[in-house]
Amino acid sequence: MGRWRRREQRARSPDRSVLKRGLRRLLEGSVLVLMTALAVTVVVGVTFRKLGAALVWYDEVASILLAWLTYYGAALAALERAHIGVPTVVDRLTGRTRTVVVLLAETSVIAFFAVVAWAGWRVVRVLGGTTLVSLPWVPAAVAQSVIPIGALLFIAAQLASVRDALSAAPVEEREP
Amino acid sequence: MMLLALFALMLLLITVGVPIAVALGIVALAAILVSGGWAAVPNAGLVLFDGATSFPLIAIPLFILAGAIMNATGISRRLIAFASALVGFIRGGLAMVSISASLFFAEISGSAVADVAALGSILIPAMKRRGYGKSFAAAVMSSSATLAVIIPPSIPMIIYGVMAEASVVELFVAGIVPGVLGGVLLMFAAWLYARRHDFPVEGAFDLRRVRDTLREAGWALLLPVIILGGIFTGWVTATEGAGLAVVAALAIGGLVYRELDPKELRRAMLEGGIQTAVVMLLVATSALLGDYLTEQRLPQRVASGIMALTDSRWVILLLLNAFFLVIGLFLHSAAAIILVVPIVMPLVRAAGIDPVHFGLIVTLNLGIGQQTPPVASVLVTACSVAKADIWEVTKVNVRFVAVLVGVLVLVTYIPIIPMALVEWFYR
Numbered sequence: 001m002g003r004w005r006r007r008e009q010r011a012r013s014p015d016r017s018v019l020k021r022g023l024r025r026l027l028e029g030s031v032l033v034l035m036t037a038l039a040v041t042v043v044v045g046v047t048f049r050k051l052g053a054a055l056v057w058y059d060e061v062a063s064i065l066l067a068w069l070t071y072y073g074a075a076l077a078a079l080e081r082a083h084i085g086v087p088t089v090v091d092r093l094t095g096r097t098r099t100v101v102v103l104l105a106e107t108s109v110i111a112f113f114a115v116v117a118w119a120g121w122r123v124v125r126v127l128g129g130t131t132l133v134s135l136p137w138v139p140a141a142v143a144q145s146v147i148p149i150g151a152l153l154f155i156a157a158q159l160a161s162v163r164d165a166l167s168a169a170p171v172e173e174r175e176p
Numbered sequence: 177m178m179l180l181a182l183f184a185l186m187l188l189l190i191t192v193g194v195p196i197a198v199a200l201g202i203v204a205l206a207a208i209l210v211s212g213g214w215a216a217v218p219n220a221g222l223v224l225f226d227g228a229t230s231f232p233l234i235a236i237p238l239f240i241l242a243g244a245i246m247n248a249t250g251i252s253r254r255l256i257a258f259a260s261a262l263v264g265f266i267r268g269g270l271a272m273v274s275i276s277a278s279l280f281f282a283e284i285s286g287s288a289v290a291d292v293a294a295l296g297s298i299l300i301p302a303m304k305r306r307g308y309g310k311s312f313a314a315a316v317m318s319s320s321a322t323l324a325v326i327i328p329p330s331i332p333m334i335i336y337g338v339m340a341e342a343s344v345v346e347l348f349v350a351g352i353v354p355g356v357l358g359g360v361l362l363m364f365a366a367w368l369y370a371r372r373h374d375f376p377v378e379g380a381f382d383l384r385r386v387r388d389t390l391r392e393a394g395w396a397l398l399l400p401v402i403i404l405g406g407i408f409t410g411w412v413t414a415t416e417g418a419g420l421a422v423v424a425a426l427a428i429g430g431l432v433y434r435e436l437d438p439k440e441l442r443r444a445m446l447e448g449g450i451q452t453a454v455v456m457l458l459v460a461t462s463a464l465l466g467d468y469l470t471e472q473r474l475p476q477r478v479a480s481g482i483m484a485l486t487d488s489r490w491v492i493l494l495l496l497n498a499f500f501l502v503i504g505l506f507l508h509s510a511a512a513i514i515l516v517v518p519i520v521m522p523l524v525r526a527a528g529i530d531p532v533h534f535g536l537i538v539t540l541n542l543g544i545g546q547q548t549p550p551v552a553s554v555l556v557t558a559c560s561v562a563k564a565d566i567w568e569v570t571k572v573n574v575r576f577v578a579v580l581v582g583v584l585v586l587v588t589y590i591p592i593i594p595m596a597l598v599e600w601f602y603r
Binding site for chain 2: 088090104108
């Protein structure tokens with residue numbers, strides 16, 4: 001609840017930077033579209049299966065949508081600082097020590113996703129002409145593109161919310 | 177040696193505030209770099225993608241979505257009215273209402289925090305008005321929502337099922353009897369407290385009121401019966417059942433109740449999307465590390481190490497329970513399941529423990545962990561709704577936590593309690 005209240009407050013006082021506002025709009029839009037698409041795909045899939053005309057692409061497309069939701073949602077979670085962590089130590093630090101430790105953590109996260117973006121890009125290039133198993137007209141690279149794009153979005157979200165992490169009143173834990 | 181260094185690196189990263197999912201990924205990348213060099217890194221891109229494409233896990237966002245839709249249709253109000261007509265006449269009536277409404281609500285939503293937020297925001301202020309004390313109000317809400325985690329559908333159970341390669345359907349079925357048993361015991365503990373503090377009752381029992389409120393809440397209660405029925409009979413898979421739950425929730429909210437608040441729905445969908453992504457990122461990066469740990473045969477080494485000390489199933493269950501209780505102090509259920517379950521599964525199987533039985537133990541155990549600070553998301557949510565101090569609430573909550581631990585002991589050592597229905601219908 002605390003989180004939600006805080007989010008409402010944030011909605012009233014708009015994000016300071018244009019980048020952050022744009023990023024939030026983009027990520028929220030993606031998550032809403034992907035959640036809806038996932039639900040529709042599963043419902044259509046099960047309906048056709050029960051009607052005796054199973055769709056070959058249903059499992060594969062639904063699984064890919066879940067992977068997309070994972071990475072676009074993860075970037076949104078980064079913007080909201082909602083990923084599960086153990087903030088016990090950092091919350092007790094103040095002043096310079098806190099700044100140094102927070103920046104160390106931020107750098108580690110960004111470095112990780114930079115490597116992931118590179119790795120994902122390599123995968124996309126190597127895949128070249130291969131296509132999905134069940135939908136031969138969809139290049140596998142399109143599905144895999146979520147890794148490099150998601151990683152870059154994660155970095156952007158992390159950068160856009162650094163200020164929150166530095167000044168944070170501790171973000172409440174959440175239980176999915 | 178290498179394993180120790182990686183473990184130390186992970187602890188360091190987590191301590192300085194790196195999210196657990198990312199810390200796992202960094203450690204995995206370090207392991208890949210050391211054993212395979214840069215040439216092996218691009219493969220990480222593939223693993224991170226494949227790790228997030230698990231079909232059974234699609235049930236998570238869908239159950240969250242269905243719960244969010246139901247919640248946006250004012251369902252909590254109706255369930256509370258029904259529960260109030262049913263058990264409100266007992267001393268400490270609102271506490272009974274909280275516990276039973278939590279159990280009803282649990283059949284729609286898969287997440288304890290969502291239960292507390294949805295029901296607590298109505299019931300906690302109500303209990304405060306009736307003089308129950310905010311600490312008691314928060315404690316009863318928090319512990320009954322935790323119990324709700326083992327009542328199907330349950331998101332931790334879905335995650336466990338995938339991680340342990342156990343049947344999600346059987347896990348769901350195994351949760352029913354312990355869930356009801358725990359509910360009754362929680363009510364008894366609340367009744368004792370209410371009697372001592374002379375809490376009021378909520379009007380006499382009136383069959384007509386039960387009928388009227390049931391007419392309102394009936395649709396919402398029918399929904400889980402149909403969907404879980406579809407899943408239990410094998411008519412649809414758990415994931416497909418979750419998809420149907422979304423459709424049914426839309427139909428009931430839009431056509432029957434006709435009050436679907438679009439703003440609330442959008443907020444809940446975003447919240448659900450974030451929750452899903454947080455769990456899924458953990459799943460994906462743990463797949464990256466899992467490849468390495470499997471190569472190092474860590475799970476097998478843990479199994480043979482412990483089996484060399486004892487091969488008593490009961491001692492091993494005791495050790496695992498103690499281990500999970502400690503882990504639950506510091507980690508959220510999802511994170512703990514994703515991190516620990518793959519490592520202990522070979523041990524569990526070698527000791528002859530049924531993976532479904534073990535799944536129920538893990539879910540309940542980690543649920544209890546959400547009642548105990550420092551990391552106690554369910555308790556924290558209840559406290560923030562009640563505006564109560566965590567330690568004051570914990571003092572009252574001790575009795576309810578004791579009840580939950582009691583249920584855990586029963587479930588652990590009398591396997592027939594969770595497994596009877598499973599054995600009966602599926603084995």
